Amino acid sequence: MAMTGENTPPVTRRDEGAVAILTLDRPAARNSLSRAMLSALQAALDGVAADRAIRAVVLAAEGPAFCAGHDLKEITARRADPDGGAAFFADTMAACSAVMQAVVALPQPVVAAVQGIATAAGCQLAASCDLVIAASTAKFCTPGVDIGLFCSTPGVALARAVPRKSAMEMLLLGEMVPAEEAQRLGLVNRVVAPEAVLPAALDLAGRIAARSAVAVQMGKRGFNTQAALPLAEAYDAAGRVMVENLLAEDAAEGIGAFVAKRRPEWRHR
Template sequence: MTASQAPAGANEAMVLRHDEGPVAVLTLNRPAARNSLSRAMLAALQAALDGVAGDDAIRCVVIAAEGPAFSAGHDMKEITAHRSDADGGRAFFEATMADCAKAMQAVVSLPQPVIAAVEGIATAAGCQLAASCDLVVAAEAAKFCTPGVDIGLFCTTPGVALARAVPRKAAMEMLLLGEMIPAAEAQRMGLVNRVVPHGTALTEALALAQRVAARSAVALRLGKRGFNAQAALPLAEAYAAAGTVMVENLLAEDAAEGIGAFLAKRTPEWRHR
């Protein structure tokens, strides 16, 4: 495993990247701090995502973590340290929320599908990160939680991703109660796609990623972009937007190849364009 392709400096080792063919694995690497999302960690994650976005050889991404926790959310020690700032921490808090929102939106807007491999806990902004991914593979012992309400800090920004991943009432239950949700329950709610034995989340996520990556890159790129765009629209506008994407996809070389292969009963040979 090599360091992330982030700029050299203090952030470099906080997110590691290694590629398994067409799959990039980005690993949160702050295990002693339970992979909490400090501003430095968010910057490293953003840099890693930016590097992947421009890499045409990568067709799927897995986000994993070192240590027993996927991510415990924002770094509360860092937050607390800035309460002594002249403005009570307002500027730092605003910058932190902006950095976090940018990183989460980068996951959603990444051209490649993103799969979270969750072992241990994914709490608060850590749960937000998992919910922002396109798919989630969780170990049996993994747990998800938005516990801000327990410390007087409602998980409002994690709620943005959560509300887009699970039904509204399920999201509000998590946000209002702050209780740990076992992986099996998270799967029932729709937050998790697959629950696997302890210690195998990354292996299973990689296997799933390789299956996704075997498809046409142009279809994956257009499909992810189109799905996210239509999901925010009223029905008629959603169909219009999705139809436009379908036409663009039909005009791609890979669509012609795939349809031709289907009709000829042969395996398609993707050109990824």
């Protein structure tokens, strides 16, 4: 684990080849999503989105928690504002929602490496990622109901990751869901030993990055678009993506390589 201090940015980035590793780095605060953390995460995602050299992303965290959700100490302090905190709360929810949507809209696939608990907006963050690798000791939870604050915004991501009744059970009961149960529900792709979480996420991201970037990025965008549409409209949208993809250089190269029984040489365009 990296050493942290007062001057450590709340989100750090390092690149391994075509994979960017974004790390939540407020372990003493259980990587809670303070406004500074949200701002830093948004900036990191914006930077990755504009970086054509990056073809996959791993979202990791320092310390025993992946992310404990919103910074409740920060929220409580703003109750002393003249409006009782209303403006700050609205801005915070908007900033958080923008970050979650940025993860979904990021051109590159995002693999979450969940090494510890992911609660409330932290569970929302994991659910917003394209793939999730979890430690066998990791747990997921939307416990807002326990403190009189129903996890409504985390429920948006959760409802798009697991079956409706499973999402409602998590939201209504607020109970910890172990990694293996989260995998059964569809919230987690793979469960590994705690020490293998980051290596497994990097391996998965590296395998994605080895594919044609243009195909993967068109595919992610197209999948998310069609998933929100009725059946006939979904097929229309997916068909347009297929045509766009077929016209790309990498599709011509990949199909030609398959026919010629050779390895393709991706140009990522």
